[in-house]
Amino acid sequence: MAMVSIENNLSPPETLQKLSESLTSLLPLLSQLADIIPRDALLWKLKLLKSGAAYANSRLHAVQAEVLFLASGKDNLLPSGEEADRLFKGLKNCRVRYFKENGHTLLLEDGVNLLSVIKGANMYRRGRQRDFVTDYLPPTLSEFKKTFDEDHKLFHLALSPVMMSTLTNGKIVRGLAGVPDQGPVLFVGYHALMGIELSPLYEEFLREKNTIVRGMAHPMLFGSKYETSRQESSRLDTVSMYGGLPVTPINMYRLFERNQYVLLYPGGAREALHRKGEEYKLFWPDQPEFVRMAARFGVTVVPFGFVGEDDILELVLDYNDQKNIPYLREWIESINKDGQRVRDSVKGEEGNQDMHIPAIVPKVPGRFYYLFGKPIKMEGMNNVLTDRESANEVYLHIKSEVEDAMAYLQRKREEDPYRSIAQRAVYQATQGVSARVPTFEP
Numbered sequence: 001m002a003m004v005s006i007e008n009n010l011s012p013p014e015t016l017q018k019l020s021e022s023l024t025s026l027l028p029l030l031s032q033l034a035d036i037i038p039r040d041a042l043l044w045k046l047k048l049l050k051s052g053a054a055y056a057n058s059r060l061h062a063v064q065a066e067v068l069f070l071a072s073g074k075d076n077l078l079p080s081g082e083e084a085d086r087l088f089k090g091l092k093n094c095r096v097r098y099f100k101e102n103g104h105t106l107l108l109e110d111g112v113n114l115l116s117v118i119k120g121a122n123m124y125r126r127g128r129q130r131d132f133v134t135d136y137l138p139p140t141l142s143e144f145k146k147t148f149d150e151d152h153k154l155f156h157l158a159l160s161p162v163m164m165s166t167l168t169n170g171k172i173v174r175g176l177a178g179v180p181d182q183g184p185v186l187f188v189g190y191h192a193l194m195g196i197e198l199s200p201l202y203e204e205f206l207r208e209k210n211t212i213v214r215g216m217a218h219p220m221l222f223g224s225k226y227e228t229s230r231q232e233s234s235r236l237d238t239v240s241m242y243g244g245l246p247v248t249p250i251n252m253y254r255l256f257e258r259n260q261y262v263l264l265y266p267g268g269a270r271e272a273l274h275r276k277g278e279e280y281k282l283f284w285p286d287q288p289e290f291v292r293m294a295a296r297f298g299v300t301v302v303p304f305g306f307v308g309e310d311d312i313l314e315l316v317l318d319y320n321d322q323k324n325i326p327y328l329r330e331w332i333e334s335i336n337k338d339g340q341r342v343r344d345s346v347k348g349e350e351g352n353q354d355m356h357i358p359a360i361v362p363k364v365p366g367r368f369y370y371l372f373g374k375p376i377k378m379e380g381m382n383n384v385l386t387d388r389e390s391a392n393e394v395y396l397h398i399k400s401e402v403e404d405a406m407a408y409l410q411r412k413r414e415e416d417p418y419r420s421i422a423q424r425a426v427y428q429a430t431q432g433v434s435a436r437v438p439t440f441e442p
Helices: 012-036 039-057 080-088 114-120 141-151 154-157 198-209 235-241 249-255 268-272 291-296 319-323 325-337 382-386 390-416 421-431
Strands: 065-072 093-097 162-166 172-174 185-190 213-217 259-265 300-307 313-317 357-364 369-372
Touching: 065 080, 065 114, 093 390, 114 235, 141 198, 141 235, 154 198, 154 300, 185 390, 198 213, 198 369, 213 249, 249 268, 249 291, 259 300, 291 382, 291 390, 300 390, 325 357, 369 390, 382 390
Parallel strands: 065 093, 162 369, 185 259, 185 300, 213 259
Antiparallel strands: 162 172, 300 369, 313 357
C-alpha cells in the first residue's frame, strides 16, 4: 500500500524517503482496523485457522503426490527452513531445494529460476509417469549463460580445455569438426575421477555443435533417497539439466530411436571412483554390452580419450582406505545397502562398485585434453547381431581406440607450451580472457 503512490523512476535514496513518508501517513489508519475486524471475529478466524492446520497436519502422511518444497535460509517473515524440515518428514514424496542466501520473496530475487529448479530436481514431466527421454527440456539460453558464463566460468578458465577430433581421413584437428553432425551417435570413453571431465564437454558441444549430449549415469544420482530437508541445488542438478539420465538398455534404445547424441562410460562407477594409481585405466566388463544395440540402429560410435585429472586433483582417501576406517566403512555400507544395482550379472570389480565419496585435494591447475577418435560406423554390421565373437572384436577395437587416444594425449601434452596455468595466464592477460589459448600441434 505504501509503494502505490511512489514513482518507479526515482533513485534509491528518493524511493526510501518517499516510502518512509508514505508509511508514516498510514499510521493513523491502524486504529480503524479494530472497527473493520472486531476482536471476537479475529479470535474466531485464528481458531478456525488452527483447526484447519491441525486437520491438514493429521493427514499429511496420506498425501501421495510429488511435492517440491523451496525453502529460504534468510526468510525473516516465515521460517520456511523449519517448515521444510517438518514437511520433509511428513510427506512421502517430498523433495526440498534450500536456498540459504535468499529471503522471503524467493521467486522474485535474482538468480532463482523456478523452471531450472524443477528441471534440476527431475520433477518436470509431461504425463502421469516420469519419462527421462521424452520429458527432457534442453537448457535455455539464460540457463546456459548462468551455468557456463557464471557458475563454471572460473573453473573452465583455469583449465582452458583442449578439444580435438579425428576426421574420416585420420587427420586430428582442434575442435569438433570430426564429430558427425547428425545422430544417432554414441560417444564411448574414459570416465575420469568424479566425472570432472563432463562440464567442459557439455559446454563445447553446445557452443560448437549446438546439441545436447545425453549422458548415461548411475540411477542413484537421480533418486531422492539420500537427500535432506536442507538439500541445496548441486552438481547433480546440473547433470540432469544438461541431459543426464539413468543408464538402462531401454533408455539407450529410445535415445537411438530419436537420433540423439548419447554418452556412455562402460567403466561406470568403478572407473569414476577408481583407486590411487589407477588414473587412465579402463575397467570395462568382458561382455560387449553396447555393440549389438549400436549395430541394430546403425549408430556411429565415437571413441574418445581424456587426460588431465592428475594435473588438478590428488586422491587422498580412496575406497580401500575408507573401508579400513570403521565410521566410513559403516557409512558406505549404509548408503549401498538398498541402493539400485546396475550390473548384477557382471562378476568381479567391473560389476557393482559401492558408491562413496573419495577424499581429494586440488593441485595447481594443469590442463584438460580431449581427443575424439575416428568415427566407427556400425551400419551394415549385421554379423555383430548374430555372432558373439564378431561383437567382441568390435568391442575390443573400440576399447583399444580409447586407450590409444589417452596414450596420445599423455604423450603430446608434454609438448604443450601452455600446459601450465602460469603460461596460460600470461597469454590471456595479453590476448584477453576470451582468447583461445594455443596448444601442441596435432
